[in-house]
Amino acid sequence: MTVRRVMGIETEYGISVPGDPTANPMLLSGHVVNAYASRGGARAAKASWDYEDEAPLRDARGFEMARQYADSSQLTDEEDPTLANVVLTNGARLYVDHAHPEYSSPEVTSPRAAVTWDRAGEQIMLEAVRRLSVAPGVPGVNLYKNNTDGKGASYGTHENYLMRRETPFGDIVRHLIPFFVARQVMCGAGRVGIGQDSTSSGFQIAQRSDFFEVEVGLETTLKRPIINTRDEPHAVADLYRRLHVIIGDANQCDVANLLKLGTTSLVLGMIEDRAISEDLAVSKPVATLHAVSHDPTLQTLIELRDGRSMTAVQLLWVYLEHADRYLQSRYAGELDADTAEVMQRWTDVLTRLERDPMECAREIDWVAKLALLQGYRDRDGLEWSDHRLRAIDIQWSDVRPEKGLYHRMLSLGRVEQLVSDEDVKSAVVMPPEDTRAYFRGRCLEKYAGEIAAASWDSVIFDVPGHASLQRVPMLEPLRGTRATVGALLDRSPDATTLLRELAAATG
Amino acid sequence: MPSQEQSRPQRRDEEPDEAPAPATAPEAAARKDALDDDIDSVLDEIDDVLESNAEEFVRGFVQKGGQ
Numbered sequence: 001m002t003v004r005r006v007m008g009i010e011t012e013y014g015i016s017v018p019g020d021p022t023a024n025p026m027l028l029s030g031h032v033v034n035a036y037a038s039r040g041g042a043r044a045a046k047a048s049w050d051y052e053d054e055a056p057l058r059d060a061r062g063f064e065m066a067r068q069y070a071d072s073s074q075l076t077d078e079e080d081p082t083l084a085n086v087v088l089t090n091g092a093r094l095y096v097d098h099a100h101p102e103y104s105s106p107e108v109t110s111p112r113a114a115v116t117w118d119r120a121g122e123q124i125m126l127e128a129v130r131r132l133s134v135a136p137g138v139p140g141v142n143l144y145k146n147n148t149d150g151k152g153a154s155y156g157t158h159e160n161y162l163m164r165r166e167t168p169f170g171d172i173v174r175h176l177i178p179f180f181v182a183r184q185v186m187c188g189a190g191r192v193g194i195g196q197d198s199t200s201s202g203f204q205i206a207q208r209s210d211f212f213e214v215e216v217g218l219e220t221t222l223k224r225p226i227i228n229t230r231d232e233p234h235a236v237a238d239l240y241r242r243l244h245v246i247i248g249d250a251n252q253c254d255v256a257n258l259l260k261l262g263t264t265s266l267v268l269g270m271i272e273d274r275a276i277s278e279d280l281a282v283s284k285p286v287a288t289l290h291a292v293s294h295d296p297t298l299q300t301l302i303e304l305r306d307g308r309s310m311t312a313v314q315l316l317w318v319y320l321e322h323a324d325r326y327l328q329s330r331y332a333g334e335l336d337a338d339t340a341e342v343m344q345r346w347t348d349v350l351t352r353l354e355r356d357p358m359e360c361a362r363e364i365d366w367v368a369k370l371a372l373l374q375g376y377r378d379r380d381g382l383e384w385s386d387h388r389l390r391a392i393d394i395q396w397s398d399v400r401p402e403k404g405l406y407h408r409m410l411s412l413g414r415v416e417q418l419v420s421d422e423d424v425k426s427a428v429v430m431p432p433e434d435t436r437a438y439f440r441g442r443c444l445e446k447y448a449g450e451i452a453a454a455s456w457d458s459v460i461f462d463v464p465g466h467a468s469l470q471r472v473p474m475l476e477p478l479r480g481t482r483a484t485v486g487a488l489l490d491r492s493p494d495a496t497t498l499l500r501e502l503a504a505a506t507g
Numbered sequence: 508m509p510s511q512e513q514s515r516p517q518r519r520d521e522e523p524d525e526a527p528a529p530a531t532a533p534e535a536a537a538r539k540d541a542l543d544d545d546i547d548s549v550l551d552e553i554d555d556v557l558e559s560n561a562e563e564f565v566r567g568f569v570q571k572g573g574q
Contacts, residue, residue, distance in 0.1 A: 012573045021567045099571035148570070155573025220574040246574065372553065375546045391561035392553075394568050403556055412549055 001269030001326060002339040003262045006107050006162035006435060006477045009118045011250050012100035012155040013125055014144035014397070023139060025099035031138050032101040033084035033094050035131040036124055049085045049095065050455035050471075054232065087454040089429050089445040090120060091437030098221070100155050101125065101143065106437030107162075107456070107477050110338045111262035113432055115254050116419045120427035122252075126399045127428075145250045146189065146397040147207035150390060152197035154211040156220065157250040161243045161265060162235065162477055167272045172243065173216055173227050175271050178280040178304075179264070179319055180226050180247050181289045182312035184209060185298055185357075186349055187260035189249035190366030192373065192384065192393040194294055201385035202294070203373060205366045207249045209293035215285050220246050226285060234456035236475045243268065252397065252406040254418035255345060255363035262342030263316075266323045275326040280318065281305040296370060298357055313354045320346055362416045368409060369396055439480030442489045443498075450495035461495045470499055 015032065017023040085095035091106030103121035108114050125143045133140045148154045163172075188206035192198075196210050204210070217225035230244045245264065251257035270276050282288050283303040291300050292312045301309040310318075324343065327335060335343065345363075352359040361371040373389055376382055382389055398404035401411070409415050431441025436457075443451060443459050452462040452469050461470040474480050488505070492498035558564040 014568070014570050016568055016570075019567065021569045025571050098573045100573045144568075149568050150565075151569060153570040153572040155570060158574065221572060371546075372549070375550050379547065379550055387561040387565050388557075390565045391558050394565065395556075395558055405553060405556070408553055408556060409549070412552060414549065 001266070001273050001275070001330060002336055003265045003269075003342045004110050004336065004338055005265050005268070006109055007111070007114050007261060007265060008105045008107050008160045009114055009121075009257075009261070010102060010104040010156070010158040010160070011118065011121060011145065012097055012102045012147075012157070013399070014146050014149065014155065014394075015100060016142050016144070017139045018142060020139065026096060028139070028141050029096040029099060029101040030084045031132060031135075032125070032128045032141060032143065033086060033096055035135065035138075036094060036128040037084065037086045049087070049093065050453040050458050050460055052455070052458070054455075087440065087444055088124070089431070089441050090117065090427055091431035091435075091441035091444075092117065092121065092124075093456075094124065098155070101128070106431050106441065107435040108432045108437070109434050109478075111258045111265065111342060112338060112419065114261045115257045116423055116427045117432065118251075118257060119254075119419060119424040122399055123424060123428050126401075129399060142403075143399045144394065144397040145252060145399060146394065147249050148191065148196075148211070150191070150193045150198045150393070154196070154208060154224075156208075156246055157248050158220075159245040159248055159261060159264065161245065161268055162233075163241050163243050163268060164272050165233075165237070165239050165241050167241075169229070169241075171271050171274070172268075174279070174281065175276050176267065177215060177226050177285050178282045178302075178315060179267050180245075181282050181285055181292060181302060182315040182319075183260070183263070184249075184289075184293055185312045185353060186263070186316065186346075186364060187248065187251055187256040188293065188364075188366040189251060189397075190369035190393070192390050198390075201383065203296055203370055203384060204293045205296055206293045208247060209289050212247060212286060212289055220244075226289065235477050240477075249365070250397070251365055253363055253365045253368060253415055255349070255416055256365050258342065258418060259345055259349060262338075263319070263323075263346055266339075266342065267319055270322060270326055273326070276319075276322050278318075279306060280315065296357065296366070298353060313350055316346075316350055320350060362414065365406075368406070368415050369393070371414075372396075372405065372409065433482035433486075434478070436474040436477050436480035438482050439474060439485050439489070442485075443495075446489060446492075447495040447498065461499060463495045463499065465496070472499070472502065 015025050015028050087093055093104040095102055103124060105117040105121060108117055122145060129141060129143055132138055147157060184206040191204050191207045194200040194202045194204055212224045212226055214223050214225045216227045217223060218229050220228060226247055228244045228246045233240045233242045248260055251260060283305050288302050298311055298313055302312060302315055303309045349360055349363060357367055360367040373392060392405060396405040401407040431437045440454055440459055450461050450463050451459060453460045457474045459472045463470060488501055492501060
């Protein structure tokens with residue numbers, strides 16, 4: 001068990017046209033996707049999506065929802081030609097999801113790589129904004145890496161983790177709910193306003209928490225559950241499940257993002273190995289989730305069903321101690337660099353959150369945002385209901401470096417970056433080398449004109465001399481890496497050659 | 508049962524090369540003081556880029572729900 005596993009992050013961006021709140025967000029989101037897809041040199045980006053393996057109504061608990069009972073927003077697999085939907089050379093998917101442009105990162109194998117390709121998504125959205133700002137006949141669009149408008153609407157940032165299918169889903173639910181109730185203190189993005197539509201004024205830790213209403217469920221757009229049961233592995237279903245985590249906020253701080261992915265992966269590893277010996281079940285998880293988010297002093301007590309009570313930080317210490325003991329017993333201190341980094345950062349952040357949360361203003365989004373907001377409150381005597389504070393909350397996540405307040409704080413040296421801009425720039429066009437995203441991305445880079453469609457687990461070619469489309473299945477996320485297909489891709493000048501060599505190698 | 512007194516994992520000796528060592532407590536305290544001192548200069552910088560009409564900006568930021 002380490003932090004390493006196949007993972008990825010999907011982010012729906014907030015979208016608006018300055019001065020025109022009635023602009024059609026679906027149309028605008030389509031403009032965003034097409035603006036990026038049509039940029040110079042992006043010939044790879046025109047491949048469309050292959051929906052054959054999508055099953056958004058399949059439930060991890062073992063049943064499938066009848067389509068007629070589903071809310072239309074749950075039918076994510078029906079092809080609509082008016083919706084833009086492309087695959088990129090870095091292995092990511094860029095498309096319109098409901099009323100937002102969404103960037104789904106390629107599959108990676110470490111939290112650090114997840115941060116890198118998530119940041120690449122920010123650059124892709126920024127490029128789309130830049131292109132639309134000069135495009136004739138299209139309104140200028142601003143994009144925000146946040147999760148609510150503060151008026152009752154929320155949109156998601158989802159994490160995906162590949163897990164062993166044999167792990168009982170009940171174990172995941174039991175051990176993950178308490179962790180998710182507490183995790184927000186390390187990786188919440190901060191929000192001005194309490195309640196889904198900001199009925200009360202104030203500051204809270206997480207953008208998303210108020211929008212979670214049940215403990216377990218299939219929905220993602222209504223009655224949002226702490227544990228989402230969508231069972232759509234995009235991989236060999238008998239071997240794997242893809243845990244679809246919908247409760248997180250979009251992070252801009254690298255450290256918080258790294259910890260979100262890294263600590264969750266460790267907890268999942270312990271669940272798979274049955275290494276969490278105690279029951280940490282929380283008495284009222286949904287109400288407690290809200291209460292923890294509403295208390296930036298981090299003093300709120302979480303009541304466990306066994307009678308114990310502890311703060312969110314203390315509960316996270318319990319998970320960290322389990323992880324530390326387990327890693328010591330398995331690896332005797334010889335940790336891989338990714339796991340060592342997450343454990344060290346996790347320990348460091350909990351230590352300082354416990355001492356004084358404001359000490360984490362360089363690492364954690366909600367603390368960084370609160371420090372700025374508090375500066376304005378102190379200087380200008382502002383109440384939490386003041387429009388200026390709400391405006392700062394929104395503008396914090398503007399993807400433009402000259403306008404986005406996170407980016408301003410970064411350029412002022414107020415937040416810490418873990419991944420260099422150079423690595424992110426490379427990840428905008430290059431896929432990770434150690435998952436099937438490598439095959440997908442390189443195919444898009446080299447053979448875009450011969451690709452009819454692609455998806456997480458397939459690339460479909462339309463090559464001369466074949467009456468039918470040629471579908472290359474990729475149901476093993478760790479196959480199709482640079483080590484296994486890099487040379488083959490390098491020496492195949494066209495898709496016909498590639499397919500012939502693939503057939504020879506596998507046949 | 509966890510408590511404040513319980514021993515906690517110590518920072519590892521073998522830290523990865525690429526990860527900077529976290530600040531020690533005195534350093535963090537000094538840094539915090541420095542932050543307090545220059546927050547005004549930060550606010551001055553941020554003032555320059557803030558949306559000019561906050562109320563209209565907030566009212567105009569209306570999203571449809573997503574996942």
